[in-house]
Amino acid sequence: MNLNLTEKVVIVTGGAKGIGEGIVSQLALEGAFPVIVGRKKADNEEALAKVQAAGGFGFTVEAELSKPEECEKAVKAVMDRFGRIDGLVNNAGINDGVGLENGSAEAFMQSISSNVLHYYLMAHYALPALKESKGSIVNITSKVADTGQGGTSGYAASNGGRNALTREWAVELLKYGIRVNAIVVAECYTPMYDRWIQSLPDGEAQLEQIKNRIPLGNRMTTTEELANMTVFLLSKRSSHTTGQIMYVDGGYVHLDRSLIKK
Numbered sequence: 001m002n003l004n005l006t007e008k009v010v011i012v013t014g015g016a017k018g019i020g021e022g023i024v025s026q027l028a029l030e031g032a033f034p035v036i037v038g039r040k041k042a043d044n045e046e047a048l049a050k051v052q053a054a055g056g057f058g059f060t061v062e063a064e065l066s067k068p069e070e071c072e073k074a075v076k077a078v079m080d081r082f083g084r085i086d087g088l089v090n091n092a093g094i095n096d097g098v099g100l101e102n103g104s105a106e107a108f109m110q111s112i113s114s115n116v117l118h119y120y121l122m123a124h125y126a127l128p129a130l131k132e133s134k135g136s137i138v139n140i141t142s143k144v145a146d147t148g149q150g151g152t153s154g155y156a157a158s159n160g161g162r163n164a165l166t167r168e169w170a171v172e173l174l175k176y177g178i179r180v181n182a183i184v185v186a187e188c189y190t191p192m193y194d195r196w197i198q199s200l201p202d203g204e205a206q207l208e209q210i211k212n213r214i215p216l217g218n219r220m221t222t223t224e225e226l227a228n229m230t231v232f233l234l235s236k237r238s239s240h241t242t243g244q245i246m247y248v249d250g251g252y253v254h255l256d257r258s259l260i261k262k
Contacts, residue, residue, distance in 0.1 A: 003235035006031035009082045010234060011074075013065060013122060014092030016043035017142060018190030019052075022102025023089055023225025023230045028056030030231055033082065036060045037074050037122075038092065039198075049107040065092055065118035066110075075125035085129035087234040090119040090162070091113040091140040094192070098154035123169065134177040136234045139166050141245070143186040143253050163245055170243030179242040181233045186249035187214060188221045216250035 010027055014020040016034035028035040028051045036044045036058060044060035051058045059081055063074040078085055093115040098107045123130075123137055130137070144152060145159035166182040173180060187193075187210055197203040211218050229248050232238050247253055 003030050003231055003237055005235055008032045008086035008234075009033045009035065009076060009078065009084055010087035010089060010237065011037055011085060011122065011126065012091060013118065015043040015089075016040065016047040018192055019185065019188060019223050019226050020089075021047050022227040023091065024051060025054070025056075026056065026224065026227035026231050027234075028058060028127050029037065030235075031056075032086075032231075034058045035078050037063055037065070039064045065122070065170045066113045068117070068121055071118050071121035074124050075122065075129075078126075079129060084133055085126050086133045086135045088122060088126050088137045089140065089230060089234070090122055090136070090137070093140075093155075093158065095142070095144070095149075095152055095155045097152055099151035100153050102151070103153060108154050108157075112158055112161075115155055115158030116165075116174065119162055119165060119186050123165075127173075130173075131176045136178065136238075137169065137173075137180040138230050138233050139163075139180070139182040140230075141166075141182050143184055143185050143247075143249065146184070146253055166245060167243045174242070177235075179238070181238075181243070182239060182245045183226060183229055184234070184245060184247045184249060184253070185226060186221065186247070186252035187211075188226060189224060190223065209212065214229045214250040214252050215255045215259040219250070221248055221250055 010032050012020050012024050015024045015037045022036040025041050036047050040060045048060050050059050061074045061077045063070040066080050098111040139162050141162040142159045144156045170180040197207050226248050
């Protein structure tokens, strides 16, 4: 299916690694111009090199998105380079383990800043350009907003906020023809996920247990599967879809627990 994304300029925060890199790769395959926004220049350039090696085109912006002025700088850099923005994928964030018992006011607010404030700021600064293009916003969120996890209050609150902002913006931006949707990630094997598994004394056994809890195929969601849904929601092929929270999770969150493989 041709998604008609050729030469569309799409910002992807956290686009150098994991899910973000998968989205960037898929955008490039569709002929779009993905903009990789991340804090590490070397990681950004490595991801861009992969896009170019596959025959695609992209752009990078080094930015520490927990700082409001860096969000504004990132959007300005895109506008200076392209003069337009057709889509925004808010993806950057980290499950930082700021819990209720072991946390503090400072740690909790830092978690909110690292995980949801920049979603708001990137959309805020990109909005004039998105109005011009009647573009689309996709917010990547996590199952922890629905299921909880334990020991991660900041990240859970941030993802609840991401979901709420998705529907709030969908309402506010109706008059501009800007669509806003979210994709919920449950279990996806990324470099960050791998580091967590490797840190466990029985990591491989834990990984098998996690896979067995995923009803569809007893396997983890791939970055490509998440990317496929993202580019569809960015495209006009999803032209009457807004305010939706999509679960690309193999049935992990909502299907009956009796389906769990023993």
